[in-house]
Amino acid sequence: MIIVGVDATRSRSGGAxxxxxxxxxxxxxLNYRIKLIxxxxxxxxxEILPERPxxxxxxxxxxxTGSIIRQIWWQFWILPKELKKFKCSVVFNTDAGSVCxxxxxxxxxxxxxxxxxxxxxxxxxxxARLRLLLLLAIQIKSLSKASLPIFLTNxxxxxxxxxxxxxxxxxxxxxxxxxxxxxxxxxxxxxxxxKDLYKVVYVSNVAFYKHxxxxxxxxxxxxxxxxxxxxxxxxxxxxxxxxxxxxxxxKVNKQADWILQKGFMSHEELIKILCESDIFLFAxxxxxxxxxxxxxxAAGLPIICSNRGPMPEIxxxxxxxxNPESVESIxxxxxxxxxxxxxxxxxxxxxxxxxxxYTWEKCAxxxxxxxxxxxxxxxxx
Numbered sequence: 001m002i003i004v005g006v007d008a009t010r011s012r013s014g015g016a017x018x019x020x021x022x023x024x025x026x027x028x029x030l031n032y033r034i035k036l037i038x039x040x041x042x043x044x045x046x047e048i049l050p051e052r053p054x055x056x057x058x059x060x061x062x063x064x065t066g067s068i069i070r071q072i073w074w075q076f077w078i079l080p081k082e083l084k085k086f087k088c089s090v091v092f093n094t095d096a097g098s099v100c101x102x103x104x105x106x107x108x109x110x111x112x113x114x115x116x117x118x119x120x121x122x123x124x125x126x127x128a129r130l131r132l133l134l135l136l137a138i139q140i141k142s143l144s145k146a147s148l149p150i151f152l153t154n155x156x157x158x159x160x161x162x163x164x165x166x167x168x169x170x171x172x173x174x175x176x177x178x179x180x181x182x183x184x185x186x187x188x189x190x191x192x193x194x195k196d197l198y199k200v201v202y203v204s205n206v207a208f209y210k211h212x213x214x215x216x217x218x219x220x221x222x223x224x225x226x227x228x229x230x231x232x233x234x235x236x237x238x239x240x241x242x243x244x245x246x247x248x249x250x251k252v253n254k255q256a257d258w259i260l261q262k263g264f265m266s267h268e269e270l271i272k273i274l275c276e277s278d279i280f281l282f283a284x285x286x287x288x289x290x291x292x293x294x295x296x297x298a299a300g301l302p303i304i305c306s307n308r309g310p311m312p313e314i315x316x317x318x319x320x321x322x323n324p325e326s327v328e329s330i331x332x333x334x335x336x337x338x339x340x341x342x343x344x345x346x347x348x349x350x351x352x353x354x355x356x357x358y359t360w361e362k363c364a365x366x367x368x369x370x371x372x373x374x375x376x377x378x379x380x381x
Contacts, residue, residue: 206237
């Protein structure tokens with residue numbers, strides 16, 4: 001029996017939170033010869049993680065109230081001592097931005113932004129870009145020093161290794177999808193009938209590489225041609241990217257009657273939005289493995305999707321693709337899926353079938369089995 005330490009202090013995104021909830025909710029650690037799991041994180045994360053007798057949560061002052069410099073100092077100097085104190089056999093770093101080099105260690109890569117060619121240029125000469133450059137150096141070192149790196153997709157593994165060099169030890173473990181999304185049905189037949197109004201949904205926070213402003217322009221182009229469309233953006237936004245989005249909205253939507261933006265939603269709220277929608281749109285140009293796309297697939301909605309990153313690997317032939325930086329390309333894909341009822345039915349059915357391979361049970365089982373093998377010294381790759 002081993003004790004596992006989990007460094008979740010850098011798991012800030014919605015996808016990272018969903019991953020932790022998924023892999024901690026679906027296991028009995030005794031099946032993996034794990035006696036206890038100690039997890040270090042911040043208040044908002046620890047509060048949403050499941051309560052289990054074998055899961056011990058730690059909230060360091062440096063993480064909850066300290067500056068980023070103090071957080072890094074804690075992670076580098078203090079966390080290894082904590083892991084030894086609690087007799088942890090292995091550490092699981094849930095993000096490659098970790099500077100904890102405790103051995104043995106399993107490190108999960110969830111962030112692609114620093115590795116994608118051209119994406120950092122969107123930030124110009126800014127503090128945000130300097131932060132990404134620093135993060136790139138940290139992630140390269142973290143993945144290179146890990147006893148076993150985990151990647152979410154083959155695409156991410158290949159692109160990241162162009163920076164790290166070839167990693168002899170690695171494994172691919174995709175995200176899962178919550179059961180509540182798999183159980184969604186198309187009870188109101190929203191995809192198999194022609195409609196007076198088509199409701200589009202895009203689930204993702206506003207960011208430079210998410211291209212929400214291009215989506216607004218594309219739908220506006222179709223509306224001018226007589227297509228009655230509305231769109232709901234879910235995930236909120238802030239900073240320069242949000243202001244760019246708002247500027248585009250103000251240009252095309254004087255009455256503010258067909259564009260709606262909502263903040264971060266619980267799964268229950270998001271499921272309601274998906275049930276009310278007719279088309280799922282995903283326009284990001286940089287992803288490791290987008291959980292929201294998986295959820296759209298499981299919901300059984302017809303999907304139009306960016307042709308960048310790992311999206312074609314995940315969605316395969318279950319959607320129509322477009323160039324996320326081309327208004328005309330987005331508009332063309334959306335027009336095609338509206339005009340062809342049989343295509344909508346075919347794509348919705350296919351993407352739902354593809355989604356069934358992604359479950360949190362499968363992700364959790366593979367993840368904890370690998371961590372256990374590394375912790376006991378059995379993993380020989």
